[in-house]
Amino acid sequence: MTSNTRICRAALTSDLESLAMVELRSWTAAFQDVLDPAELAGLRLETLRERWVDRLGERDGDRANTLCLVEDGEGDKNDILGYVRWYPSEDLDLDPAQVAEIGALYTVPSSWRSGAGTSLLRAAVDAATAGGYLHAALWVLEDNARARAFYERQGWEHDGVHDTVRSGPRLVRRLRYWRGLAA
Template identity: 35%
Template sequence: MTAVLRPATADDLMTVGALHSRSRQNAYRDFLPAEALAADSGDALGQWWSERWKWERETHLMTVLEDGERLVGFSYVGPHELDPVGYGELSAIHLEPDQRGRGLGRALMIDALDTLSRRGWSRAALWVLTDNKPAREFYRRGGWTADGIARTEHVGSALAAQLRYVRDLP
């Protein structure tokens, strides 16, 4: 099968939520408590995405990645919360855990960067969990660099340190 990128629809959001939950549990299990990750079930994240979609669908774009009939990944882009004029933001890239290592995350990132560029931004930013070393390396290989800005946000019920990464857009 060949993976296909397409814009998400409202019908995708519960599936996206379940995928998001599985992706988080797999990627964050070594540094966040299991109970914190369990707090954001697939249903809870599906509802969260459905609510977010209502408010942000005019300014943000979710792209889903399908392999055959199966939704295996997604990305979410829009204006950067700290500097919406100067930066677009890659808010999320998540893959099904069994799909890692196939180049699908890279395909989602390239598509997201192209989308941000087409929307008029010349720079992009994203937030990555400080303890998520594989993700930090993935973004570094994609041309992103940490710019020294940090924050702490909830992931489920746990507080997690995050670093901002930036890069020029193609």
């Protein structure tokens, strides 16, 4: 019996179904106490898959991309454990030429606390650095203590900026986290 290895690679169009499934499973588990239950119940795999068609078209080498972490199993079976997306910052107060935004980092719940998220985040930071970004930012829900603790362990800090987004009838506060990238 061979042991499985984890490989971080660019997401492929053939990964659409798996990426949508990771998003569905992660959102359902991570946000059950944070977002409106009706919003979570309304998530549909088909809709998420359609969004991934557009997302995978937004690639630009190290300036914008999606990486996935794959558990390389026996034969031709590869299981996607999670993904990370980054692109030029969309925040009006930040320079998109210098600041990358980590727009999403999700892993399947069964891989939480296994190093999967750390591997993905490091790969995105390395790629963004190689793409010429000097800083990176990301948004995290204030009530998502698990995610906030994860980012803080990885050297990210809340920069004092926050906003509010709607989740059904709820207003949910988001915090922006920030870090410099190695030159």
